[in-house]
Amino acid sequence: MLNVAFVGCGRISDLHALGYQRTPEARLYGVYDLDPARARAKAEEWGATKVYRTFEEVLGDPAVGLVEILTPHHLHGAMTVAAAKAGKHISVQKPMALDLGEADRMVAAARQAGVVLRVYENFVFYPPYIKARELILAGEIGEPVSFNLRVRTGVGKRAWSIPGDSWAWRFDPATCGGGPLMFDHGYHNFSLAMFLMGRPDKVSAWIGATEIFPGSGLLVDAPAAVWWTYGGGQRFGVMDVVYTSDLAIDTEHYADEARLELTGTRGVVFVNRMTGKLQNRAPVELYRDGVTTSFEHVPAAWEESFVAATLDLVEALAQGREPSLTGERGRDVLAFALAAHRSAREGRVAAVDYGPEGA
Ligand SMILES: NC(=O)c1ccc[n+]([C@@H]2O[C@H](COP(=O)([O-])OP(=O)(O)OC[C@H]3O[C@@H](n4cnc5c(N)ncnc54)[C@H](O)[C@@H]3O)[C@@H](O)[C@H]2O)c1
Structure with a gap:
């Protein structure tokens, strides 16, 4: 025990x-x-x-x-x-x-x-993403070429209540390390991109700012767009993030929705939800050879992850x-996230620093 x-x-x-x-x-x-x-x-x-x-x-x-x-x-x-x-x-x-x-x-x-x-x-344990990986490994979409993630953050009527002290440290870079959407929450998305497509080499990012509520003076780090390459530029990933305090999202947890489109040489995998959902579609769909297959029964409750x-x-x-998630892998994902932030700060492409051991 x-x-x-x-x-x-x-x-x-x-x-x-x-x-x-x-x-x-x-x-x-x-x-x-x-x-x-x-x-x-x-x-x-x-x-x-x-x-x-x-x-x-x-x-x-x-x-x-x-x-x-x-x-x-x-x-x-x-x-x-x-x-x-x-x-x-x-x-x-x-x-x-x-x-x-x-x-x-x-x-x-x-x-x-x-x-x-x-x-x-937890994202890499979310059953719809696991299903997407299985489809990729089974060759259903051919060779994966692009990872495209759209993240929408808003408000949810049934969303979790989050105490003020749980928010406060996330708005201070000294305690959070970056912003609440692109560093704290963003880590999951960088981790997912690595889980499904491998280690990226170069990253470009633009990170804007939006008031969490109009007049609050508190800024979240969105809208934002990040794009990166794998394998010396043969494959790529894109992520775009929008926050708006007027967008109602159906969720029992955080009011974040993410839609993933993973395109391969022969087909496309769609993952249509995350903690929240915007669309009434199956959690996972596969397009191939003119046919769309819906995987309705993949468990999609976020807590399962x-x-x-x-x-x-x-x-x-x-x-x-x-x-499955070692300290070394955590370091790789952090390097990816930090490269995106460096790129946004410096306004140029940033290489991911995998360190002497991981290079
Ligand atoms: N999807 C996810 O996996 C997910 C979601 C939310 C948070 N997180 C992560 O979980 C961690 C905690 O986030 P949270 O939302 O629960 O934050 P939180 O602010 O709600 O909880 C943090 C807790 O730590 C306590 N604490 C602060 N300083 C401490 C200290 N010195 N010793 C002992 N306790 C101390 C606080 O009193 C508080 O109860 C963060 O790393 C966050 O990124 C992950």
Whole structure:
């Protein structure tokens, strides 16, 4: 039995708890949050045995085998290195760090301690994207040529309630590392582009700004457009992101909708939804040879991607294999995201820095 401790019991922690309710091989054993009342309430809700008063107490508990770091981004690096030194396996939420130097130190600390470091990212476990990958690997669209993702962020009547403190740190680059849409949320999209098409080499981006509500003075980092190449320019990806506070999106979670069109030499795969949906179409469709096939029954509930991500790590630890998302892969995705931001800042094409080991 793997005992897991959550560090940070904010908005996303509820979806992390789900996976542990579905496996007999691990349990949510303890929780810690800077806000002790929040930690106590969550421990009760999830049936966790221990509530810790400090992070050091978590690391000092010999019963804890895995630490799930679910805190704002600027804390990920130091917490991961400390957890590795304490001999704990680590799952750290995306993006793993604010810069590549910090990411390298995290990977090195885990290697040195001989513990597993997994950078948590749920999009690559979302069943419609898994289905898209299966179709690509089965050769259904021929050779993939272009990845085209359209992201629409708005408001949702049934959307999650997100506490003010969960928003606040995302608007401060010192705690978030970048903007809420292109760095925080954007990480998922960069990760997905790598999952489906491989590692890009060069990136161009333009990132604009929109007030979150008219008159608020608070800016989100959209509209934005990013494009990149793979394999020295034979294949490419494009992502365009729009935020508008007037666009109603049907969702039970975040009011983000993403439509993916993946074109190959012989066909096209469409993934028509994500946390929210705009269209009444099957989650996945395949066009080939004049025929469109709809995959109506692919599970499209967003929380399923969290359960699958959690179970992958639990299984990896039980079997002694690498998790699907390693620290090294988290570093690659971060390098991609940072290259896009560098390009937007400098107004020119940026190469992705995979570091001496990954080049
Ligand atoms: N799709 C996804 O996978 C997804 C969605 C949302 C958030 N996230 C990621 O999850 C992480 C947390 O995001 P969130 O939305 O839950 O944020 P949040 O602000 O809602 O929660 C963060 C929690 O950390 C606590 N905290 C802050 N400093 C701490 C410290 N020093 N020690 C212990 N606890 C501390 C806060 O009190 C809060 O409860 C981020 O990395 C974010 O990018 C991922």
